[in-house]
Amino acid sequence: MMQLEPGILFKITGYIPPLAKEFHINVGKDELNLGLHFNPRFNYYNDQKVIFYNSKVKDQWGEEQRDHHFPYSDLSTVEVSIMFEEKEFRIRLHDGYDLTFPNRLNLKEINYIAVEGDFCVRKVDFK
Numbered sequence: 001m002m003q004l005e006p007g008i009l010f011k012i013t014g015y016i017p018p019l020a021k022e023f024h025i026n027v028g029k030d031e032l033n034l035g036l037h038f039n040p041r042f043n044y045y046n047d048q049k050v051i052f053y054n055s056k057v058k059d060q061w062g063e064e065q066r067d068h069h070f071p072y073s074d075l076s077t078v079e080v081s082i083m084f085e086e087k088e089f090r091i092r093l094h095d096g097y098d099l100t101f102p103n104r105l106n107l108k109e110i111n112y113i114a115v116e117g118d119f120c121v122r123k124v125d126f127k
Helices: none
Strands: 009-015 023-030 033-044 047-057 065-067 077-084 088-092 098-102 112-117 120-126
Touching: 009 112, 023 077, 033 077, 033 088, 047 098
Parallel strands: none
Antiparallel strands: 009 077, 009 120, 023 033, 023 112, 033 047, 047 065, 077 088, 088 098
């Protein structure tokens, strides 16, 4: 069982395949309790070139946040770095863009990380 404590940095490196619609990185306790849902959407559910951030508690979504900084394109190699801290998640995109998302669940550890959708994972590093 994975138990990542605050202060851990993990980097997910991969590439975006042709005609990508969306991908997401979920981080939290389990699939029903997510401290961070990071979801870039190329063209998905009428959303184009926007990144959604959210949390989920007992399978119920929280209030979503959107960011229109969108450094992704088809066939690009990307890296997403996520720093888990007690009060927030600090995210750095491959172009150097930084943002934060609050640790709404007050997680003391991460037991679950999942990458799904149109993203081909090449490497995951933990520091």
